[in-house]
Amino acid sequence: MQLETVKSFILWVLVGASLLLTFTLWSYRPEMEQSENFVEDRTDLGGTEETQNTLIEPTSIIFQSSSQYFGFTDPGERQSLYEDMQNWSLYDFRTTKGNGPPSEDNQVEIIFPDAIPMEMAANLFTFNEDVQMPSWGFERIFMTFNQDSNTMNVIFLSEDGGKQATAVVNNSEKYALLWEYLTTFEGLTDYLRVKGAPERIYIPNQPKNIGTKSIAVQTIDSQTMVDTLFSDPDIVSRNRIRENEIYFTDNARGIMQVYPHRRTAEFQNPLQSSNETQLKPSVLVEQSRLNINDHRGWTNDYRLSDIAINAATNKIRYQMYYEGYPVFGSNYSSIIEQQYRESELIQYNRPLFKLANYLGGDDSSDLMSGKSVIERLENSDTYNMDNVYDIQNGYDLTYRSEADAVTLEPAWFVDYNGTWQKMKFNHGHPQQEGGS
Structure with a gap:
């Protein structure tokens, strides 16, 4: 009788140990596996995180x-x-x-x-x-x-x-x-x-020799942007609308248009919330910064340039810089722009390239003096000084798709009525920086 009791006790101990081991195996998740999954879920555009x-x-x-x-x-x-x-x-x-x-x-x-x-x-x-x-x-x-x-x-x-x-x-x-x-x-x-402008504007008086630059670029793959912006990339369809426009959509989350000839992307979420909430500027800045940090989207030197907030718009822009000078280009080739409805990203436009190796330049380009710029502005039929809010030296960016490179040409730029334009006095219309 005593032997049977000992056998029963040993059997219960073995059964209990087996159940405990089974539960431990089922509930165990290796720390390395969690870390690997986290890295796989996070997209990376190849840039940095910024403060x-x-x-x-x-x-x-x-x-x-x-x-x-x-x-x-x-x-x-x-x-x-x-x-x-x-x-x-x-x-x-x-x-x-x-x-x-x-x-x-x-x-x-x-x-x-x-x-x-x-x-x-x-x-x-x-x-x-x-x-x-x-x-x-x-x-x-x-x-x-x-x-x-x-x-x-x-x-x-x-x-x-x-x-x-x-x-x-x-x-x-x-x-x-x-x-x-x-x-x-x-x-x-x-x-x-x-003088005569609505804001206090200061410009360098002497001519500047900045020089035209040629720089190779690393392109950002369109699929990486799909993985970044769409919650289920597997259901996103890709269609080429025309030679220089590719259209991505999941028929629910949003629409992204990619323009290969200038390496830019424009995303919008058509099913946005109808609740129009005006964000605090500080909230918008931090929300946008963290969002772009999350996919390492600061692929060049970018700086905050504009905050536009009203009941229907919470928009923020960042300007590309090179060697301390602002870079201007058309159709989002030199700016990152985001728009939010509450905490939801409803619009995101940006370049799809990263400046890489310096290929060479021409140091013979002299910009006109500040005195000449003011004289031409005051005597221009194109510009009214009441609408001039800022003037800066900067680079005019041209993307060369055949070479995967950009040309940065020094020029004078004017913030005219809220839009940055390359200053032209002799012919043509000023080039505007912004979307398509």
């Missing part, structure tokens, strides 16, 4: 000494100074009423391409304590000098000039750095302020 700091940069830093204006000869030095400024400790933050730009004879003006939400300033700059940011946006920051204390005032000015936020830089070394620029002008070149 707010790397995407949001000023287009100009202007040094004013009395009635003279100066800017950096090398745009790379402007970028280096701004990156340094982001690490300066800002003290005594406060918000007050504004009365337009400061009137000091010596000041520094930092100009951004569009209004940046003040609540994002805490990510872009270094404040010595937690601060409550106002809800408005700034397009310009001014820095003025307190010579008695070797400190600087930092003024974030609202778009309408009626509100401002101020802080103090209490660092004699940084004070001396900016003051040296204002007194020696080393590394700077003479700039002109454009």
Whole structure:
């Protein structure tokens, strides 16, 4: 009897151990397998991941000494100074009423391409304590000098000039750095302020020798974009509408048109939500940044250029840059554009190439002087100064499909009535940057 009891006990132990082992095998999922599946589910366009700091940069830093204006000869030095400024400790933050730009004879003006939400300033700059940011946006920051204390005032000015936020830089070394620029002008070149325009515009006075560049590109496969934008790529159909247009659709999620001759893609979701919600600018910027980070879509040097928000539109644009200069092209060949309805991506237009090897260039191209540009604008039948919002040196991009390369030709560009155009004074119509 005792032997039978021992046998029964051993049998139950074996049965229990078997059940436990079976459950463990069924429920076990190797960590490596999960990691591999995650990587397989994530598409990769071959670019990088970006932060707010790397995407949001000023287009100009202007040094004013009395009635003279100066800017950096090398745009790379402007970028280096701004990156340094982001690490300066800002003290005594406060918000007050504004009365337009400061009137000091010596000041520094930092100009951004569009209004940046003040609540994002805490990510872009270094404040010595937690601060409550106002809800408005700034397009310009001014820095003025307190010579008695070797400190600087930092003024974030609202778009309408009626509100401002101020802080103090209490660092004699940084004070001396900016003051040296204002007194020696080393590394700077003479700039002109454009009169008659609705905004404060500054352009380099002397002719610039930038040079035409030829650059090989790596193309982004259309299927990678299908995998990125469609929830079930296996059911997406592909149709060639004409020689230079390919049409992808799943009859539910969206439509994507690819243009091989210029290597661009345009996606739209026709079954969008009818709920028209206006996003906060800071939410739109972060939502878009994370979305493009998710598929490593920053395939070139891109910077935030435009935020357009109303009840029906939450649109954001990023401009391509090369060696510190903006790159302009037609039909989304040099910009990334997204549009959201709440958290849903309903439109996505972008280039399908990545700048790669430098193939050579022509250093003999001289742009006309800023003085000549202003004179031609003022005497032009094409342009009205009331509609000129910005003027910049940049590159005009042409994609060469037969060589898988692009040509970047230096030119003057004007933001005319909200649209960037290559400036042409003698013949033809200005080239516009945007969609088809």
